[in-house]
Amino acid sequence: MNVCVIGTGFVGVVTAAVYASFGNQVVGLDIDPQKIEKLREGIVPFYEPGLKELLLEQQAGGKLKFTVDYQEAVSSAEVIIIAVGTPSSADGQVDLKFVHTASESLAPYLSQGAIVVVKSTVPPGTLPKLKEMISAKAGHGNFFMASVPEFLKEGTAVEDTLHPDRVVIGATEESVFAKLEELHQPLNAPIVRLSPESAQMAKYAANAYLATRITFINQIADLCEQNGADINQVIEAIGFDKRVGAHYWYPGFGYGGSCFPKDVKELAAYSRSVGFEDNLLNHLNTLNEERIPMLMAKYEKAVGGWEGKKVAVLGLAFKPNTDDMREAPSLKVIPYLLEKGADIIGFDPKSVPVVPFFLKEHPHAKYTESIGEALLDADVIMALIEWPEIIGYDLTTARVTSKPQWVIDARNQFDAEKLTAAGYQYIGVGR
Numbered sequence: 001m002n003v004c005v006i007g008t009g010f011v012g013v014v015t016a017a018v019y020a021s022f023g024n025q026v027v028g029l030d031i032d033p034q035k036i037e038k039l040r041e042g043i044v045p046f047y048e049p050g051l052k053e054l055l056l057e058q059q060a061g062g063k064l065k066f067t068v069d070y071q072e073a074v075s076s077a078e079v080i081i082i083a084v085g086t087p088s089s090a091d092g093q094v095d096l097k098f099v100h101t102a103s104e105s106l107a108p109y110l111s112q113g114a115i116v117v118v119k120s121t122v123p124p125g126t127l128p129k130l131k132e133m134i135s136a137k138a139g140h141g142n143f144f145m146a147s148v149p150e151f152l153k154e155g156t157a158v159e160d161t162l163h164p165d166r167v168v169i170g171a172t173e174e175s176v177f178a179k180l181e182e183l184h185q186p187l188n189a190p191i192v193r194l195s196p197e198s199a200q201m202a203k204y205a206a207n208a209y210l211a212t213r214i215t216f217i218n219q220i221a222d223l224c225e226q227n228g229a230d231i232n233q234v235i236e237a238i239g240f241d242k243r244v245g246a247h248y249w250y251p252g253f254g255y256g257g258s259c260f261p262k263d264v265k266e267l268a269a270y271s272r273s274v275g276f277e278d279n280l281l282n283h284l285n286t287l288n289e290e291r292i293p294m295l296m297a298k299y300e301k302a303v304g305g306w307e308g309k310k311v312a313v314l315g316l317a318f319k320p321n322t323d324d325m326r327e328a329p330s331l332k333v334i335p336y337l338l339e340k341g342a343d344i345i346g347f348d349p350k351s352v353p354v355v356p357f358f359l360k361e362h363p364h365a366k367y368t369e370s371i372g373e374a375l376l377d378a379d380v381i382m383a384l385i386e387w388p389e390i391i392g393y394d395l396t397t398a399r400v401t402s403k404p405q406w407v408i409d410a411r412n413q414f415d416a417e418k419l420t421a422a423g424y425q426y427i428g429v430g431r
């Protein structure tokens, strides 16, 4: 099948490489010529485990190409997948400008009978508007629209795309379902056929639910700290209940990244627009945003103030196995600490492009390539993200001083007893 993927960001490159690996002829298109140049050279402009290998393999086999030319990418494609960004606008609603521009740009080259698939996260009601927009520019309406939302997670994006829990196809015509099922058949995953509106709502609901879970367990963790319970033990106990499940419990600094905050914002804005002013969704991001200042104030008391303290901040991206800095906790924690007079030394296992970003955002902070150097003489070791390089590091070997040293374990990953025995003052979450 000839496939075109518009937008070669985290979702687009992975989608293009995986579809190519199934024997399809895939062209990835972006408006960013530098990105396309890099991809042509086999360089993935961000870090995603396993992606570079897959990309190189598909390029070498001639199945995957990249271009900035809409005519070249779209005119022979049977399926055109839109995977551009859908950021929040100032009022919280999703901003569809990239989806609109991509739709207008592809329209003149759209062949009769082609399927335009929206993979970007967009609200219910988007497809009819896009159909109108594309028809006007294409000069014909003989094409189809579908919604195939993406559920991959950065850090495991290749694995998630190759082995999805399900593929959701939102369409109205049988021929469209059949064609898209054929495209996804090699995945051997359950395929859920829905209306486009249900498919789009399912994507928002999934992200809002996961964000709710994180907020919920954070609030339970706060209560545990008041009464001697340990959140890890509580999670273990509730996880046996099949209605609850043992997975996806992350007490800590709250959710971040490019999707949860913006998708919750959009769902909340939509709720307000249809008269649900005070529902759960309207409170979720506020609770999440309050979390970091609330925890930092608590830690400030515990360590006796930040002024003059050397703080080693470990883990700068928004989660492990990615270099994506969008809505990373470090972006809030570091300015807070600098403002309070702390000296910061940062460390992240993926130093490119995290370091240039870190140094630009925080010109008064230092950065080191070595976790050992970051820990040298630190008053406070603050582990923000559970990179294996961070949680696997034996902190007991770094304790070479008799002065008080705190470990703030924002992801509850270290052995509290071991660190306490080594002389650290250990502070976890909810324990």
Ligand SMILES: NC(=O)c1ccc[n+]([C@@H]2O[C@H](COP(=O)([O-])OP(=O)(O)OC[C@H]3O[C@@H](n4cnc5c(N)ncnc54)[C@H](O)[C@@H]3O)[C@@H](O)[C@H]2O)c1
Pocket: 006, 007, 008, 009, 010, 011, 012, 029, 030, 031, 032, 035, 083, 084, 085, 086, 098, 101, 102, 105, 119, 120, 121, 122, 150, 151, 152, 153, 154, 258, 259
């Ligand atoms: N990143 C994730 O983990 C993830 C997971 C699931 C769903 N999503 C959704 O997928 C969509 C894409 O997310 P992403 O993280 O890959 O975005 P991204 O910002 O990494 O990439 C978007 C790409 O689109 C390109 N682009 C913008 N306008 C264009 C145009 N008119 N023509 C061609 N290219 C254009 C940009 O240059 C950029 O390379 C969003 O709607 C997001 O909500 C993302």
